[in-house]
Amino acid sequence: MSSHSTPFVPAPAPMALGQFAASVAHEVDQPLAAIALHAQAALRAIERAQAPVQAQVGNALRAVLEASARASDIVRSMRSLAGQGGLQDARSDCRIDLAVDEVLGAHADAIARLGVTVEVAIARPARRVAASPVQLRQLLRNLVANALDALADAPAGRRRLRIAAALDGAGMLAVTVEDTGSGMDPEQARRAFDPMFSTKAHGMGLGLAICRAIVAAHGGRIWLEAAPEQGCAARFALPCGAARPDARATDHLSLEACHD
Numbered sequence: 001m002s003s004h005s006t007p008f009v010p011a012p013a014p015m016a017l018g019q020f021a022a023s024v025a026h027e028v029d030q031p032l033a034a035i036a037l038h039a040q041a042a043l044r045a046i047e048r049a050q051a052p053v054q055a056q057v058g059n060a061l062r063a064v065l066e067a068s069a070r071a072s073d074i075v076r077s078m079r080s081l082a083g084q085g086g087l088q089d090a091r092s093d094c095r096i097d098l099a100v101d102e103v104l105g106a107h108a109d110a111i112a113r114l115g116v117t118v119e120v121a122i123a124r125p126a127r128r129v130a131a132s133p134v135q136l137r138q139l140l141r142n143l144v145a146n147a148l149d150a151l152a153d154a155p156a157g158r159r160r161l162r163i164a165a166a167l168d169g170a171g172m173l174a175v176t177v178e179d180t181g182s183g184m185d186p187e188q189a190r191r192a193f194d195p196m197f198s199t200k201a202h203g204m205g206l207g208l209a210i211c212r213a214i215v216a217a218h219g220g221r222i223w224l225e226a227a228p229e230q231g232c233a234a235r236f237a238l239p240c241g242a243a244r245p246d247a248r249a250t251d252h253l254s255l256e257a258c259h260d
Contacts, residue, residue, distance in 0.1 A: 091132055096136070118162075127165075178231065
């Protein structure tokens with residue numbers, strides 16, 4: 001694939017996207033708490049009932065509770081990236097292969113609907129990394145979602161998604177999320193990490209900006225390699241050892257690069 005590579009280049013800005021992220025997190029927090037509260041009340045009522053649908057409804061409510069818990073984790077992660085409570089999101093010894101499995105499971109319906117062939121190639125020495133588990137899953141989830149959006153426009157039978165991880169020669173965990181979708185032209189690839197820039201009509205332009213902030217906060221880097229009609233490869237590299245917060249992390253969450 002001929003490619004245009006856009007390296008990670010941090011850019012300070014006068015207006016932080018972190019402020020926007022924090023306000024969104026604040027607004028979403030309350031309805032999430034209400035969802036969990038009402039689902040718990042309904043689940044207790046269902047567990048006392050004798051109706052034949054008890055198990056089915058109970059399972060549905062448990063799924064609602066699990067989803068609201070995951071969303072709450074993401075809200076806390078966004079607050080961390082926005083500087084409210086420090087990065088400071090707890091790091092642990094994460095299994096990236098398990099994180100990939102979980103993210104692919106969350107997108108299983110879309111993968112099946114689009115007829116996407118998925119390949120996962122994770123080298124055994126590259127399975128573990130010190131990271132925030134929530135932020136690592138969020139990073140992978142955003143990249144896989146972008147890949148699936150691009151694959152929706154690819155011809156049926158040529159929709160492939162590849163996720164690979166290996167150690168590079170610089171002591172970094174190198175991860176690739178590659179698709180055979182519509183790709184990007186050089187200008188789109190250059191602006192892809194700009195907050196509020198999106199090539200999708202329904203996109204908000206926040207996904208890759210958040211990915212960049214997560215990677216930067218872990219002391220890593222992220223970049224794209226893409227060409228029109230030849231797919232796109234999103235690549236990021238994280239330190240294999242105990243990751244340290246990047247003091248400039250909140251600078252990456254900026255609106256300076258927004259365009260009209």
